[in-house]
Amino acid sequence: MINVAIMGHGVVGSGVAEILINHSDRITEKVKTPLNVKYILDLRDFDGLSYSDKFIKDFNIILNDSEVKVVAEVMGGVNPAYDFVKSCLKAGKSVVTSNKELVAAKGAELIKIAEENNVNFLFEASVGGGIPILRPMVQCLAANEITEISGILNGTTNYILNKMIVDNMDFDSALKLAQDKGYAEKNPAADIEGHDACRKVCILAALGFGKHVYPEQVKTEGITDITLDDVEAADTFGCVIKLIGQAKKLADGRVTAHVRPTLVSRDHILSGVNGVFNAILVNGDQTGDVMFYGKGAGKEATASAVVADIMDCAKHLEARKYLSWEDGSDNYVANDIDEKGKLFVRLKSDNYDELVTRFHSVFGTEGFHYVKNQFTKEITFITEEDFESNINKKLAEFKDCQVKTIHTML
C-alpha cells in the first residue's frame, strides 16, 4: 500500500479524491498495490462526505509523515503551493500538480529539487486538462527536434469565439453565456486576457525546447478586442478567429512565444476544434505535425490526469527524470525579431473613394485577397507574406483611417 496526500479540495482536488476512492479497484489492478488517501489538506470543513475523516488543516502533518510517499498539489496559485511543494520534494515525497501558474513560474527550480532528492515532480494536468500532451511530447517524440508548438490552450475563450462564429453572438453575450454555463469565472480576466493560455505556452515551450520561458516573456493578447464584425469578416476569407498560443524555435537557438487572436483557415485542423475543447499541434522535424485534442478543463478530465500522474509516481517511487529543462534567461525569448507572415487587415475611412485609391497604390491590386465594401466604407484584406516591419510600414500610410490588424496562421 502506498499513502497519498491531497492538498486542496476544490473542483480538481475533490475529483482526485473521488477517483482514488471510488475507482480504487481499477487503480490497484494497474499499480499492483493499493493507493490510500491518508490526508486531504484544506482550510475549509467538509462534513458528511464518506471520507470526511481524512481532512486536516495543518500542512506539517503531511510533511512530517514519512509514510506519505506521493502528494497531489491541487490548490492553485503560486503561494503557498510553491513552499509546500518544495518542502515535500525535499522531504523525499514525489509531487504531482495541476497548477499551471506554479509550473510556469517555478517549474525549472522544482524539477531540479525533485532530481536532487531522487523523487518525481509530474504535472501532466497543468496543460490541456485531461489531454495527454507533456509525456507524449517528451517520450514519444524523443527522436524529434521539436520546432514549433501551437494550439488552442484555453477552453473558455474557445467557447466564446465559437459562439460568435456559429451563433453570431456578440462578445459580451457569449461571455455571459460562458459564465452562466460555468465555463468562465465571475472574474474572467485570466481567461479572456490570455494569461491562462500564456502559462501553458510557458510549460509547453520549456518542455519542447528545453529551457524555461517565463510568463512575462510571452507576448500575450486576449480576445477582448475581437468583435462580431471581425469574426464575420474572417469568415468571408474562409477563416475563423481562434486564440492561439504559439512557441517557435529560431535558427539561432532562441525562441518566440505568443498568445494572440489568430486567423485560421477552415481547412486547418485547428479550425474544427469547437466549444470548450483544446488542441495542441506539435511539429517535429521527423514526424511532421501531430495534434493532441480533448477537453482542456473540467473536474473529471483534469482530476483523471492528476491521478494518472499519482499512479505513475506510485509505480516508480524513484526519480524518472524524463521531464526536465534548464533555467531561462533574459535574452532567450526573442519576440522582437522581424518575422515573416500574412496579416489580416481592416481599413475604414469616411473618405471611402480616396481610401480605395490609396489602398491600391500602397498594397497593389494583385497577389492577395481583398474585399471592398462601399456601404460600410471598409476594405478588408489579407496581405501577401512579408516581414512584419514592411507590412507595418505600409499600414503607417493609413494613420488617418481606422486600422485593425489580426495575425494569421496562413
Next chain:
Amino acid sequence: MINVAIMGHGVVGSGVAEILINHSDRITEKVKTPLNVKYILDLRDFDGLSYSDKFIKDFNIILNDSEVKVVAEVMGGVNPAYDFVKSCLKAGKSVVTSNKELVAAKGAELIKIAEENNVNFLFEASVGGGIPILRPMVQCLAANEITEISGILNGTTNYILNKMIVDNMDFDSALKLAQDKGYAEKNPAADIEGHDACRKVCILAALGFGKHVYPEQVKTEGITDITLDDVEAADTFGCVIKLIGQAKKLADGRVTAHVRPTLVSRDHILSGVNGVFNAILVNGDQTGDVMFYGKGAGKEATASAVVADIMDCAKHLEARKYLSWEDGSDNYVANDIDEKGKLFVRLKSDNYDELVTRFHSVFGTEGFHYVKNQFTKEITFITEEDFESNINKKLAEFKDCQVKTIHTML
C-alpha cells in the same frame, strides 16, 4: 554505449538507421549514453552507404552477440519476424517493432515472453506511424476506463476518399493518383480492403480493453464499394464518408470491433482529418473524448517512433511492463449483437412513384432526414436511431429495389 541491431532495411528500416546515425548527438544527449548501430540485417546488398559495413545476412550473428541489447524489427510480415523476435526476447534483448501484422497476430504472446525475460517489447510505431498513441493511452489515461476507440487508421484510404470528396474524383482515378504519389502500393488490397486498419483496431482494442482481439474477429469492410455518388449523397446530409476503425466495450465485458466506411458529420472533429493523416479518438469515462492526430505513415514519421522506442528501451534495459494484455478468446468479440444506430440508405427503383409511397408507408414521413430525387429515381435518407435488426426488417421490404446502406457515426 548501447549496441542496437536493425532487422530490415526497407523504407522504415533505412529511416531508423539514418536517424540513429545522423542524429546521434541529439539521441546521446537524451539517453545519456550513445546508441551504436552494430548490425543491419537484410538479404539484399546495400553498397555505397556511409554505413555499408554494418550489413549482415545471418540473423544468428545478432542473436548470439550478447553485446546487442536492443533490436528493431522493421522487416514486416509475420514470418520470419515472429521467430526472430521471439528468439531475441528469449535471449534477453529488448525488441521494438513497427510491424502491425506481427503485433496484431502475436502481441499477447510476445509481451508475455518479454515479461518472462525481463526485457521490453515496444511497438508504438505499429499504430499511427509517428503519432504518439499507445503509450499515452496506457500511461496518461491510466485513471480512466476506456469505453470506445474509433479512428481514421489508414492514410491511403483517407487520401482516396478525400480526393473523392474534395475534387469529385471517382474511386479508380483517386486510387491511381494515390499510387502515382506513392501513397498506395501497386497491389493496394491491404489498404483499400481494410486489412491494414483492421490490424490497428486489434492492437488498439487489446491495449485499451486488456484482451487480445485477433484480425479475423474484426468485421472488416473496405472502401472499394464506395462510389462518387455515395460521397455526393453524403454531402447533401452535411456528412463525409471516412473509413472508420472502431472498438467498443460492452456492458457485459465483451467488445465489438469493426472497420467500415462510415458517414461522419462535418461538425465532427474526425471529418477534418484530410489527406494521408490519421486520427484516433479515445473515449475515457473520466476524461471524455481525446484525439491523437498526425501522419499515420511515411518513412521519417514511422522511423522516428521506432527510434523513440529504442531510446526508451536503452534508458530502461529492464522490463517496464506498462504495455500488456491477456490472450483473446472465441466469444470475446461480439460483433453479432444488435446495436442501436442510424443507417444511411440509398433506395432506387424504376418504379419511382410506387417507391415513394412504399418508402413513406414503411419509414414514415417525420423524424428523420430524407431527399427524394425523381430524376435519378432515388430516395436517400438517414434512418432514425433504432436497433439494426429493426432497420433491416424495414429494408427487407425493398428487396426488389436497389438498396445500399452505409453505417454512420451520427
